[in-house]
Amino acid sequence: MKKIAIYTLALALCGGALYTAVAMEKAKDEAAQAAAEPKEPVVCFESRKGATEVTQRDIKPGWPNVKCSPTTGAALWYGDPFDGTVPMGKMPGLENLPEGHALVKPRSEKLAILPMCGTACHNGVGPSFSPPTLPKDKKPTAIPTMESLVPDLKDLQHGRGRIWCLDCHHTTKRDKLVDHFGDPISFDQPQLLCGKCHGDKLRDWRDGIHGKRIGEFASNGKKRWFTCTECHNPHNVQDGERNRGFVQLQPEPPPQLPNGMKDASHELVHPVAH
Amino acid sequence: MGYALNIRKCIGCRRCVHACVAENNQSRGTRPGEKIEWIQVLRMERGMFETEKLDHGYPEGLGIQVGGNAYTPAGQVLEGQFHYNPEAVPEKDATYMPIACMQCEKPPCVKVCPVRTTYREGDGPVVIDYNWCIGCRMCMGACPYWARRINVTTPVLPKAEMNPVTHYLGNRPRMRGVVEKCHWCLQRTRQGRYPACVEVCPVGARKFGNLLDPESEVSKILERKNVFRLKAELNTFPKFFYFYD
Numbered sequence: 001m002k003k004i005a006i007y008t009l010a011l012a013l014c015g016g017a018l019y020t021a022v023a024m025e026k027a028k029d030e031a032a033q034a035a036a037e038p039k040e041p042v043v044c045f046e047s048r049k050g051a052t053e054v055t056q057r058d059i060k061p062g063w064p065n066v067k068c069s070p071t072t073g074a075a076l077w078y079g080d081p082f083d084g085t086v087p088m089g090k091m092p093g094l095e096n097l098p099e100g101h102a103l104v105k106p107r108s109e110k111l112a113i114l115p116m117c118g119t120a121c122h123n124g125v126g127p128s129f130s131p132p133t134l135p136k137d138k139k140p141t142a143i144p145t146m147e148s149l150v151p152d153l154k155d156l157q158h159g160r161g162r163i164w165c166l167d168c169h170h171t172t173k174r175d176k177l178v179d180h181f182g183d184p185i186s187f188d189q190p191q192l193l194c195g196k197c198h199g200d201k202l203r204d205w206r207d208g209i210h211g212k213r214i215g216e217f218a219s220n221g222k223k224r225w226f227t228c229t230e231c232h233n234p235h236n237v238q239d240g241e242r243n244r245g246f247v248q249l250q251p252e253p254p255p256q257l258p259n260g261m262k263d264a265s266h267e268l269v270h271p272v273a274h
Numbered sequence: 275m276g277y278a279l280n281i282r283k284c285i286g287c288r289r290c291v292h293a294c295v296a297e298n299n300q301s302r303g304t305r306p307g308e309k310i311e312w313i314q315v316l317r318m319e320r321g322m323f324e325t326e327k328l329d330h331g332y333p334e335g336l337g338i339q340v341g342g343n344a345y346t347p348a349g350q351v352l353e354g355q356f357h358y359n360p361e362a363v364p365e366k367d368a369t370y371m372p373i374a375c376m377q378c379e380k381p382p383c384v385k386v387c388p389v390r391t392t393y394r395e396g397d398g399p400v401v402i403d404y405n406w407c408i409g410c411r412m413c414m415g416a417c418p419y420w421a422r423r424i425n426v427t428t429p430v431l432p433k434a435e436m437n438p439v440t441h442y443l444g445n446r447p448r449m450r451g452v453v454e455k456c457h458w459c460l461q462r463t464r465q466g467r468y469p470a471c472v473e474v475c476p477v478g479a480r481k482f483g484n485l486l487d488p489e490s491e492v493s494k495i496l497e498r499k500n501v502f503r504l505k506a507e508l509n510t511f512p513k514f515f516y517f518y519d
Contacts, residue, residue, distance in 0.1 A: 047477070069292060209495055248364065
């Protein structure tokens with residue numbers, strides 16, 4: 001009887017060891033396969049879909065720079081709020097901030113055609129540019145190439161017909177914006193331009209009431225400042241389909257229904273008032 | 275610490291809700307009671323005055339429109355939908371109001387806790403020591419803001435999704451049978467960083483700062499904007515302020 005028990009135990013041990021070995025091999029195979037297959041990079045958007053995309057990557061093992069929503073593709077969590085930022089540059093009213101505490105994500109990198117604007121077409125040479133011939137009535141001439149590059153231009157929804165391209169864009173340096181004195185402004189500092197008209201918003205933005213900042217919350221802390229064009233599309237700010245200045249977004253999924261409830265129709269039934 | 279939220283800006287996208295879940299290690303299962311979210315976003319219909327309803331309303335037949343709008347909601351009535359799910363937000367006919375723990379100065383939940391496991395920290399937030407919570411849910415009943423949740427089941431938190439940066443009074447994984455709620459991301463704010471919901475709000479409606487610093491965002495809002503506290507008549511003195519431009 002004892003012998004049988006010993007044999008059974010030995011057999012069980014051998015079987016167990018064999019199973020573990022097979023399982024380990026399988027796991028190794030799977031890991032190798034996963035490593036061999038190139039993963040598609042996860043890209044999500046921050047505030048404005050199509051303009052503020054960020055690619056997910058690991059800053060350190062298991063710690064991504066950003067977590068993306070699987071439902072809507074929105075950025076849901078920041079591992080490093082200062083990832084890919086540069087110092088904001090001089091901004092009136094923010095002189096008291098310590099050096100390097102105001103950061104922005106450069107927008108000019110995202111504007112893929114920007115480096116070409118000033119060299120390929122708006123380069124200041126050629127018969128139509130010498131001397132510069134600009135429409136005197138401040139009505140832009142429809143150029144198909146331009147309209148296909150920036151589709152928003154076909155129907156400019158900003159200023160209700162009271163502004164045109166060169167009120168914001170520099171006449172000769174097309175990779176720059178323009179201030180009241182005709183001096184160029186970088187695309188990374190659109191607040192200097194937008195503040196020309198929207199002074200109250202600029203003041204609120206500077207004081208942290210309007211717009212968004214991420215990083216350290218202390219008033220003199222290191223923050224990434226979201227600039228105007230990271231949330232608003234300057235070419236269609238008054239589009240009719242929106243509400244409260246923002247393009248509509250897909251919402252994240254709703255909360256779990258209470259146990260046993262099939263839908264949330266009870267929420268649509270208003271109790272009679274009073 | 276203080277918090278302010280611009281209700282005119284909120285578009286009801288619920289990104290704050292899910293950022294909070296990603297940061298604070300809430301249970302995220304699919305079975306009943308396994309999905310816990312601390313922030314709720316209330317969708318409220320816009321009210322309207324209608325000339326044809328001018329003589330409707332209580333008491334019937336007297337030709338007086340009472341309550342301003344005769345059986346249609348108006349303003350911040352806290353009557354609305356939490357489970358709204360349209361294709362896109364914000365909707366034309368709706369306003370949105372996110373609600374979470376208000377971190378009251380006189381918190382009713384603290385008053386009723388029989389084991390004194392929930393209390394107010396010196397810098398503002400009301401916290402819970404989960405180890406001492408007996409799960410009696412007295413605090414859930416006492417909270418006028420529907421802010422507290424209980425783990426009725428064993429919390430579901432996949433290893434890969436856990437946030438490893440934790441705080442004892444904050445987002446450390448909870449056990450079955452304890453109550454939890456928003457604590458203004460103690461693990462972040464004690465290190466000087468914004469709470470997770472502030473960082474993901476795509477419209478910048480959420481503001482956080484030091485109330486004792488006159489230069490902080492929240493102090494500037496209190497100084498400059500129209501501010502109200504939710505259910506102020508209950509004398510709970512929230513440190514969470516709603517404002518509008």
